[in-house]
Amino acid sequence: MIEHIKEGFVKVDREHGIATIEFFHPQSNSLPGKILDTLAKEIYSEGLNPDTKVIVLRSVGEKVFCSGASFDELSIINSEEAGLKFFSGFAHVINAMRTCGKIIIARIQGKCIGGGVGLAAAADYAIACEGADVKLSELAVGIGPFVVGPAVERKIGLSAFSQLTIDAVTFRPADWARRKGLYAELHPDVAGMDESIIRLSTTLSHSNPDALHELKTIFWKGTEHWDELLKERAAISGRLILSEHSKAFIQRFKQKLS
Template sequence: MSGKVEVNIADHVARVRFFHPKKNSLPGELLRNIAEKINEVANNDDVNVVVLESGENGPFCAGASFDELVAIENFESGKHFFMGFALVILAMKNCPKFTIVRVQGKAVGGGVGVIAAADYAMATTGAAIKLSELAIGIGPFVVGPCVERKVGTSAFSELSIDADWRDASWAKQRGLYAKTFENVELLDQEVDKFSKSLAQKSPEAMRELKKILWQGTENWTELLEQRAEISGKLVLSDFTKNAIAAFKKK
């Protein structure tokens, strides 16, 4: 039940695909596997572009694994779990190649953070998003910096506070998605076409451009660890334990 991560490299494009049977949720082991695979292709000279995607045609990502969240019993294990999200974000940020995220369905919580960490994201029109962390007594602390960087402070505040769904049109208007498509087939055609075309561009030019695009995030290694510590404390509260238990019963 820990899920899996697969990598396929062709035409100088690395496709990193993660899958979990529970709506592509993200337990700690899977998060670290995703980060590890991104770091591996980042150092592969045959790779010029990275595409991150999830398996199947359901949700892109259901966010943090509730099974693992409810099992956290101390601060150290709580911080360790949330550091998994930090490691994925940092791997995407530090990768010298552009990362494209393919979003075929809805994304919740940490899944929104993964999308926001992309250099370029494309989605279906059904790919609604939601930051649901406040509803279970935590908050989008680890993913917050990259979501705010992508959509702006006002939109991030809106997403964080009312924890309600926003449709793909809302996400596109605020820059989370670069393009949206009516169905998965059209999305896949464009992801394939765009990634292969981008892979033919100058690797050196793309590397330098990515440095410029991510200026101002040099402190994120320390910042995201601090945010993981906040979540690691809050996840131990009775409020969070009860809220997760209630969600699991639905």
């Protein structure tokens, strides 16, 4: 199934117990609200599908896995309610990944920025290749990684999360992300990365689904309050994005692209 969203889409392919969820947006795989909503829906749906044993999350292209929030949509947020609604989209995706009951492998073929780091962190097992550098750019925008923060901190620890958050303009190399635990594997090229993803997803598709479900529950123990927590965090971002600092940054950013 392909749901076209403006020029982007979310696509789901199923084969031999492996559900591959692929997303795309022409602006460096950014995430407008409709793509976020569709991603959350499809992840949740595959969690309920008895034929799906494992999920592979991937994006289209080579250089960027995901660049985070859509600046087109950030620029038109004009109220705290609208801000809450937009940033809740990230909360819904992370919570869907957390609660779907299926192991999620993330294919990280390129840079992760902002919310893209959150997607990598919310995956149960991220496999990347060289060039998949990471940056939490939210503070530079005038907000902070409030919604994705719990997932990132859970995966790499408070110290590394703080480093990414405070220095919001510097990419950390992919090997840094591997050493901190964001990536489970780092391969020198795409071919090696894809070979490992095929190997692992095929192995998991033949594993006991009840065992995988129990393991997923254990992996995410202690996050049962995230439905409410991430909503509260979305409200913080939704308020801060209305600041003059954020509006000025977004305007400058869009002028660079024009």
